[in-house]
Amino acid sequence: MKIRKYAAIDIGSNAVRLLVANVIEDKKKEPKFKKSSLVRVPIRLGADAFVEGSISDNNIDRMLDAMKAFKLLMKVHGVEKYKACATSAMREASNNQEIVEKVFRKTGIEIDVINGAKEAAIISSTDLKHLINSDETYLYVDVGGGSTELTIFSEGKIINSKSFKIGTVRLINNSKEKNKKIFAKVEEWITKHTKEYKRISLIGSGGNINKIFKMSGLDAGRPISYIYLNAQFEYLKKMTYEERVSELSLNPDRADVIVPATKIYLSAMKWSGARRIFVPKIGLSDGIVKSLYFNKL
Known part of the structure; x- marks a missing residue:
């Protein structure tokens, strides 16, 4: 060895x-x-x-x-x-x-x-075979500060991939109108490329979804449900930045971006029809x- x-x-x-x-x-x-x-x-x-x-x-x-x-x-x-x-x-x-x-x-x-x-290709090269079942379809969503990479896997193969200028830091700094337009483009792409699949699951990567998974207390390999993620989103959204830092012990540079990140994952689940998201803790x-x-x- x-x-x-x-x-x-x-x-x-x-x-x-x-x-x-x-x-x-x-x-x-x-x-x-x-x-x-x-x-x-x-x-x-x-x-x-x-x-x-x-x-x-x-x-x-x-x-x-x-x-x-x-x-x-x-x-x-x-x-x-x-x-x-x-x-x-x-x-x-x-x-x-x-x-x-x-x-x-x-x-x-x-x-x-x-x-x-290239970013999407590198992320997609991570070892997902222990998670992906060859007969199922997955939408891989990697949310960063400035961009989100989307990749569709079906029957163990990459079907399509796209990078969008939508990320946590960008969402915080953009105007509401600009964010609305970007979300519309992402919705159009996801809807178009996932509509033919009856069952689809999400695979989420990025520091924010890793943190949410840790907070869930789930065992490694278990997926987070749409219902749980939506409840967490509403809970986090109601808290102030200071409360997220003091009560949830989030790092100061995590406490503000975790809300827009959760919104991206939730939106991707909604538009693709996915009811669960796996979090293998892998990334770029x-x-x-x-x-x-x-x-x-």
Whole structure:
């Protein structure tokens, strides 16, 4: 048996993450991927990019500090290979190339600013076979700070995939009218591409749905029902930001975005006709590690 160390840096719109994973190789068996360490830093790049159009000097400095820390952590863990990917906020920032060059110059970390299609493809490459039944249909919904990736699986195969500019940070900063238009586009896509399936379930990924699943107390592998998620949405919506932090012990940068995130998952369930959502706790970072290992990145 051999244990190798791989890492992924996910530069999102609401936070920046470092995932260090153990890849366990054993003869005649498929490699196993196990989380060794996950560090999340609340740098909300989307608050800059979606409002001002560029990343502020303050957040550039914070990001540089995070990258330097991540480089040292990867060295301590003995990581042999890693990849850094930036998503929606960096995609839309007018100064993204300047930041990429500065980070590389100061830390040696090369950032790949990926488009929505590539993001969806990486997320879809995560190992879902233990969850997906080959004879059923699923709508995979990954909600981030700046975008939401949708993928339809049927009979174990990817049928369709789409990235939308609808995310938690973006919803908070957009006008109601703009959000209404974006939701209408998502509804149209989901309705069109799921109407032929009689039974469909959701697979949810992202920090917010992971938190809701943890709050539910359900055993791993059990789905959250539409009724429960709707009740949680109404409960969270009635609470103030301060109450979510003090009474539910949510992180300050989670307490505001969890409501719009829940609305996206609920809406996707409603439009697709799904009555349950599975939460396998996988996302872009996991996809990056697996894609790196299998030389797909």
